[in-house]
Amino acid sequence: MPSGSSQYETRAPTAAAPVPGRSTSPVPLAENFENGPPRLAVEYRPAAALIPFAKNARTHSDAQVAQIAASIREFGWTNPILVDGDNGIIAGHGRLLAARKLGMGDVPVIELAGLTEAQKRALVIADNKLALNAGWDNELLGLELADLGELGFNLSLTGFDELEIAALTSAGTSGLTDPDDIPETPEQPVTLPGDVWLLGKHRLICGDSANAADVERVLAGVRPHLCVCDPPYGVSYDPSWRERFGDGEGLARGKVLNDDRADWREAWALFPGDVMYVWHGALHAATVASSLEASGFAVRSQIIWDKTRLVIGRGDYHWQHEPAWYAVRKGKKGHWAGDRKQTTVWAIPHRKSDTGHGTQKPGECMGRPIENNSSPGQAVYEPFCGSGTTIIAAEMTGRCCHAIELNAAYVDVAVLRWQAFTGQAAVLDGDERIAAARAGGVA
Numbered sequence: 201m202p203s204g205s206s207q208y209e210t211r212a213p214t215a216a217a218p219v220p221g222r223s224t225s226p227v228p229l230a231e232n233f234e235n236g237p238p239r240l241a242v243e244y245r246p247a248a249a250l251i252p253f254a255k256n257a258r259t260h261s262d263a264q265v266a267q268i269a270a271s272i273r274e275f276g277w278t279n280p281i282l283v284d285g286d287n288g289i290i291a292g293h294g295r296l297l298a299a300r301k302l303g304m305g306d307v308p309v310i311e312l313a314g315l316t317e318a319q320k321r322a323l324v325i326a327d328n329k330l331a332l333n334a335g336w337d338n339e340l341l342g343l344e345l346a347d348l349g350e351l352g353f354n355l356s357l358t359g360f361d362e363l364e365i366a367a368l369t370s371a372g373t374s375g376l377t378d379p380d381d382i383p384e385t386p387e388q389p390v391t392l393p394g395d396v397w398l399l400g401k402h403r404l405i406c407g408d409s410a411n412a413a414d415v416e417r418v419l420a421g422v423r424p425h426l427c428v429c430d431p432p433y434g435v436s437y438d439p440s441w442r443e444r445f446g447d448g449e450g451l452a453r454g455k456v457l458n459d460d461r462a463d464w465r466e467a468w469a470l471f472p473g474d475v476m477y478v479w480h481g482a483l484h485a486a487t488v489a490s491s492l493e494a495s496g497f498a499v500r501s502q503i504i505w506d507k508t509r510l511v512i513g514r515g516d517y518h519w520q521h522e523p524a525w526y527a528v529r530k531g532k533k534g535h536w537a538g539d540r541k542q543t544t545v546w547a548i549p550h551r552k553s554d555t556g557h558g559t560q561k562p563g564e565c566m567g568r569p570i571e572n573n574s575s576p577g578q579a580v581y582e583p584f585c586g587s588g589t590t591i592i593a594a595e596m597t598g599r600c601c602h603a604i605e606l607n608a609a610y611v612d613v614a615v616l617r618w619q620a621f622t623g624q625a626a627v628l629d630g631d632e633r634i635a636a637a638r639a640g641g642v643a
Contacts, residue, residue, distance in 0.1 A: 238314065242280050244306040247299050250281065251288045255321075258328045260294040267359055268298035274357050277308050282327070285313035290320055291327040342368040346401050349577020350422050350600045366576040369598035375621035379563045379592050383616040389608035396629040397611070399618045402591050402601040403629075406611045409583030409604040410466035418602050424579035425473035425535055428569045428593075430561055431464050431584045433484040463487055467583050468495035474532035477503070477569040479524040479561065488525055497527040500534065505565055507550035526569075538572035560586070566593040574599055588614025592621055 260268075272295070281292030289296060290312060299307045315323065346369045349355050355365050391397070396417060397404045407414030468476070468491060476497060480488045489499050503524040510518040528534045548564045566589050570580055576598035582590035585605035591614060594601035605611045615626045 240310050242308050242310055245283075245287065245309050247296060247304055247307045249287050250283060250296055250307070250309070251286070252293050252296065253289055253321075253324055256289075256293055256324055258293065258324075260297055265294060265297045265301060267356075268294050269301045270357055271359075272298055272302065274354075280308035280310045282323075283309050283311055284315065284320055285311060288320075290315075290323050338368060343401075345369050346577045346598075346600060349575065350401075350579040352423060352425070352578070355575060355577055362576060366598045369577045375592075375595070376623050377620045379596060379621060380589075381617070381620070382560070382587050383613050383620065385609050386612050387609075389612045391608040391611040391615070393608065395608075395611070397615050398627040398629050399591060399615065400595070400622065400624055402594060402603065402618070404585060404588070404591065404601075404603045404605065404611060404614055406606070406608050407604050408606055409470065410464070412470055414604060415470040415583075418604055419472070419581070420602075422579050422600075422602060423472040424581040424602060425475055426570070426574045426578070427471050427473060427476045427478075427581040427583065428566050428590055429477070429582050429584045430479040430566075430586060430589070431467075431488075432586075433480045433488070463491045465491040465495045468492065468497070471581060471583070473581060474529040475534055475573050476527045477524050477573075478527070479505075479522060479565065482519070482521070482523055485523055485525075492525060492527045496530055498530050499525050499527045501526040501544055504545045505561075506545055506547040508547055509550060511550070524565075524569075535573050537575055542572070561589050563589055563593045563596070566590045567597055570594060570597050570599055585614055586610055588617045591618055595622065 279292070279295065281295055282290040284290060292309075296307065312320075312323075345355055345358065345360070345365055348358070349365075349369065356362075360368070391406045393406050394414075395406045403418050403420065405414055405418040407418065409415065476492065478488055478492065485502075492499060503526055505522045505524065507520050507522070510520045512518055546565070546568065548562050550562065566582075570590075570593055574580060577600070579600045579602055580590065580594050582601055582603040585591065585603035587610055588603070591601045591603055595618065603614070605614060618624075619626055
């Protein structure tokens with residue numbers, strides 16, 4: 201058949217002529233090749249010249265062919281097509297379809313000319329079935345997928361779909377406790393400033409989200425594209441925070457308390473990603489928006505959390521909602537992964553905080569942004585961890601959270617909360633002797 205033809209034919213198997221004194225069943229290689237199997241040689245042949253096996257029982261959907269094509273585009277040819285001496289395909293029918301989809305002229309092949317007809321037909325089946333007979337260590341697989349996702353790799357190139365990845369990288373949507381259960385805040389924290397806790401695949405540092413060294417330590421080389429946070433607007437967080445970073449033109453000063461203006465652009469500047477959800481008190485909406493704009497982000501939407509019941513206050517009106525800005529770095533994409541039915545009003549029942557942390561959110565307030573703008577296994581950044589709500593939301597959705605919390609007592613709460621929810625033990629990064637001596641305080 202002409203090599204330049206745009207069509208290819210399929211060839212039916214031909215019966216092998218019986219040889220006196222020899223079985224037509226496959227025979228050991230040692231009997232086929234006196235000096236062992238021949239060395240394999242890869243060569244390139246026109247894709248149009250290759251002839252698919254007419255009785256190939258293996259099927260390839262359009263979606264699966266697209267996956268193979270994406271793999272070839274990403275990794276190159278890693279597995280040549282196996283052919284017989286007449287260009288008949290023994291293994292690699294899907295790869296040929298992918299090559300044609302990519303418009304490739306020549307493809308790599310290995311010729312297996314020494315096989316009997318029966319062996320060729322058996323290998324067409326065995327090449328597929330033997331691979332299917334292998335299994336997975338799901339725990340190791342989940343860890344690998346989580347690590348790749350944290351590095352920002354496109355996990356669809358592994359061949360797993362999003363549901364499979366979510367199942368493998370997540371401990372599940374439920375834990376051992378109510379995800380919104382909060383341990384009591386300790387009077388004497390076990391955590392010390394600078395401590396980094398490893399909560400399974402998550403990292404939590406007792407540090408300052410406006411300190412480049414602390415951010416670098418908690419990210420550990422990872423660059424999350426999504427930040428979901430609840431800065432302490434309207435609560436007493438750290439009276440001396442701003443004095444450590446100089447004046448800064450246009451920044452609000454002093455305690456973040458009640459109606460005082462606050463501006464966290466120093467923290468935004470250290471976030472390496474492109475997408476931010478920032479919860480805040482409604483009276484601070486303009487300040488938050490201007491700080492995001494000044495940091496290179498464009499506000500795309502305002503999310504309204506409808507608490508479904510009022511929160512008693514001193515004002516004439518009792519608050520029943522809280523806003524969040526959804527912002528994307530200018531010139532970048534939003535990495536949208538949600539459906540097209542979502543609105544800007546989220547009715548999520550409010551549960552009164554038991555921690556004393558003034559802006560405690562239900563886990564769903566952090567979980568929805570995570571699911572809408574990231575994929576399972578990817579990293580999420582939380583620069584104001586508080587009691588660990590974003591960590592729990594990341595655990596439930598199969599993401600990896602890198603979190604920072606300035607208050608050591610809240611770090612203890614987040615560690616205890618994660619341990620109770622997962623049944624796993626947190627590990628203090630660094631000196632194992634120190635970790636062992638202090639682990640009892642957060643166990």
